[in-house]
Structures are given as C-alpha cells and as structure tokens.
Amino acid sequence: MQNPSLLQILMRPLEHKWSKLGDDDDDLVPLLECLTSVTIAAGPSFANWAPIVYERCYRIIHTSLIQYTTWQQNQDLDEPDRSFVIVALDLLSGLVQGLGMQLAPSLNSSNPHLLTLVVACLKHPQASVRQSGYALIGDLAMSCFEVLRPHLPGVMPELIAQLEPSPKVEFISASNNAAWSAGEIALHYGTDPEFQQWVPQLILRLIPILLNPGCPKSLSENAAVTIGRIGLVQPEAVAPHLESFAMAWCQALVDIKDNEEKDSAFRGFCTLIQANPSGISKDFHWFCHAVVRWQNPSAELNEMFSQILQAFRQMAGAQWENQMLSFGPTIAERLRARYNV
Incomplete structure (x- = not known):
C-alpha cells in the first residue's frame, strides 16, 4: 500500500466518488x-x-457540532445523524497514525483549532462520538504530542470525568478509550512536571475501576495499563497507593499477551515496587505469578524483575524457600530457572 504507483491506482476511483458525494450524503x-x-x-x-x-473531515465535524447545538436549542427539529462526525473523527485518527507530525501544519492551521472541536466532541451527549474523540486524542498523543499538548487543559477534565468505575454499557467503549489515551499522554509527557497537576485525579478515578469486580474486563485492563504508565513517569505520586491496588493490578494483566503497552505498564509497576517495596509485600505472590506468565519481556523489564526478586529474596533470608513453596511448584520452578532465586 505504501507503493506510490499502486496507491495512485487505488485512489483514482475513490477520488472520483469523493468528488461526487456531498457532506451529508449517506x-x-x-x-x-x-x-x-x-x-x-x-x-x-x-x-x-x-x-x-x-479539510473535509474538519468541515464535517464543525458542521455537525453546529447542527447538534441548533438541535439542542430546538428539539422540534430532526436530530442530526452522528454517523458523519464519528467517521470523520475516525478518518482523522487514520491520518494521524499514518502521517504523524507531517500532518501538523494542517492540524494547526484551522480556525477554530481542530482540538477545540475535538474537546466539544468529548462533551457530546452521544457516547459513540466521545469514543471516537478519545481515540483521536490517544492517536494525537502517540504521533503528534506537541500539537495536542497546548490543548490538554481543555481535554483532561473531560477525560477524567469519563473514567467511571461502573459505566453504563453504552459508555464502556468511551471509558476504555479515555483510559487508554490517558496512558499515552502520560508516556509522552514523561517526567515533565506539567503532567503532575492531573495525576492525583487520574489515580483517584483509575483505582476504583481496577478494584470494582463488576467492571468490564477491558476497562480493568486499560485502567491497569494506564496506572502502570503513570507510575513509570510519576512514581512518587502513585507509589503511596500501591498496597491498595497491587493484587487487582496483577490480576487484571496476568493473562494479557506480551506487547509494548503491557511492557511499559509492568516497567511502571516495577518502578512503584522499587519506590515502595512494602506496598507489594502482602501480594508478592500475585506479582510473582504475573512475572512468570511473561514469555518475552524486554531486556529492561527482565532486569527489573530480576532486581526486585533478588531484593525480596535477600529481605526474606531463611524464609525465602518457604515463601517459594507457598507459590506452588510451577511459579517456583520458573522463578528459579529464569532469575536464579
């Protein structure tokens, strides 16, 4: 698909159809x-x-938001079809994923700024619009963070409010995307103190999601990943809470396949353990269970696992072998084989 001549052939009929259809054509x-x-x-x-x-996606979103505002003021009118704003947001996500900062001149040239419209979408009463809005926020965080950054004071209050421990069924996907995008924002802020202003509120919303046994599995997983990622970049704000969520965190991610998101989350969790070792003490077996479920941790994560296990072995002294026995043979054998403990 990245072959320009093949792409030109593919785009020719799509361009023809594009030029024939109006912005409100189904x-x-x-x-x-x-x-x-x-x-x-x-x-x-x-x-x-x-x-x-x-430009067309921007125009569709702008027009749709105006139409929706008009409808809210006079509900005798037909409610606007939200399909158009959703697909326009999704296509912008595709552009951001595909082009990254190459798209920045377009993103920054609109008046009002695209992010002003996206923040309005995050306030939209239709959850499906918010879902696509948060997906775009996450993609912007990954690929165009410097474009997104100045607008985060408008984004973050809406995002934090979307993080409910018991969302209605129709809100789950929007909450999932909000939780995921918060993790991407955290990673790209890194240790920048500008991010600190939102960390306490994020943690206070994410931990109850993780601790709610009735919470959808996907949302628990996203909350766990984001807590880990925030812990990676701002451990001093998260580490004091470790004891309250350690077991639930390990349980949420133990069965997830290895990938970069999981790796960054576990590196954050290990950073929290290093900052507050007593916070994992009563749930150390859950941590060990999660460690041995990894197939291919990154070299950095594997070294963190090794350091933590060696430190806890040293602290346990003569009680270490009894502790290992209590984990069961599978966990104990894998820990010994991989980390020589």
Whole structure:
C-alpha cells in the first residue's frame, strides 16, 4: 500500500466518488471508513491527499457540532445523524497514525483549532462520538504530542470525568478509550512536571475501576495499563497507593499477551515496587505469578524483575524457600530457572 504507483491506482476511483458525494450524503460514510484503512496502511505515501481529506473531515465535524447545538436549542427539529462526525473523527485518527507530525501544519492551521472541536466532541451527549474523540486524542498523543499538548487543559477534565468505575454499557467503549489515551499522554509527557497537576485525579478515578469486580474486563485492563504508565513517569505520586491496588493490578494483566503497552505498564509497576517495596509485600505472590506468565519481556523489564526478586529474596533470608513453596511448584520452578532465586 505504501507503493506510490499502486496507491495512485487505488485512489483514482475513490477520488472520483469523493468528488461526487456531498457532506451529508449517506454514501459518504462507507467511503470515509474505507479511506481510514487506506490512510493507516499507506502511511507517509498518503501525504498528497492528506490536506483535502483533512479539510473535509474538519468541515464535517464543525458542521455537525453546529447542527447538534441548533438541535439542542430546538428539539422540534430532526436530530442530526452522528454517523458523519464519528467517521470523520475516525478518518482523522487514520491520518494521524499514518502521517504523524507531517500532518501538523494542517492540524494547526484551522480556525477554530481542530482540538477545540475535538474537546466539544468529548462533551457530546452521544457516547459513540466521545469514543471516537478519545481515540483521536490517544492517536494525537502517540504521533503528534506537541500539537495536542497546548490543548490538554481543555481535554483532561473531560477525560477524567469519563473514567467511571461502573459505566453504563453504552459508555464502556468511551471509558476504555479515555483510559487508554490517558496512558499515552502520560508516556509522552514523561517526567515533565506539567503532567503532575492531573495525576492525583487520574489515580483517584483509575483505582476504583481496577478494584470494582463488576467492571468490564477491558476497562480493568486499560485502567491497569494506564496506572502502570503513570507510575513509570510519576512514581512518587502513585507509589503511596500501591498496597491498595497491587493484587487487582496483577490480576487484571496476568493473562494479557506480551506487547509494548503491557511492557511499559509492568516497567511502571516495577518502578512503584522499587519506590515502595512494602506496598507489594502482602501480594508478592500475585506479582510473582504475573512475572512468570511473561514469555518475552524486554531486556529492561527482565532486569527489573530480576532486581526486585533478588531484593525480596535477600529481605526474606531463611524464609525465602518457604515463601517459594507457598507459590506452588510451577511459579517456583520458573522463578528459579529464569532469575536464579
């Protein structure tokens, strides 16, 4: 798909259809959905089409928000179809994923700024619009953080409010995307003190999600990953809470397949243990269970596991062998084989 000549062939009929359809034509929805997949797959090769695609998505979102405001003031009118704003947000996510900072000139040239519109989408009463809005926020954090950053004072209060421990069924996907995007924002802020202002509120919303046994599994997993990622960059704010969520955190992520998100979350969790070792003491067996479920941890994470296990072995002294026996043979054997403890 990144071959320019092949992409040109593919885009020719799509461009033809694009030019024929109005912004409120129902056939535009599947076309924008198709283009979302194309932009992600094409990556930088899509650059020639990016400005016109961006401008149309922006126009659709802007118009849809105006229409929705008008409808809220006079509900005798027909409610606007939210499908258009959703697919436009999703296509912008595709552009951001595919082009990254190449898209920054377009993102920064609109008036009002695109992020002003996205924040309005985060306040939209329809959860599906908020869901796509938070997906775009997360993609901007990953690929265009410097574009997103000045607008985070408007984004973060909405994001934090979306993090409910018992969301209605129709709100779950929006909450999932909000939790995920918070983790991406944390990673890209890193140790920058500017992020600290939101950490206490985020932690106070994320921990109850993790501790709620009735919470959807996907939301518990996203909350755990984001707590870990915040812990990686701002451990001093999270470590004092470790004892309250350590067991639930390990249980939420123990069965997740190895990937970079999980790796960064576990590196954060290990950072919290190093900052507050007593916070894991009563749930140390859950940590060990989670450690041995890893197949291919990164070298950095593997070293953190080793350091923590060796430190706890040293602290336990003569009681270490009894502690290992209490874990069961599978965990004990894997810990010995991998980490020589």
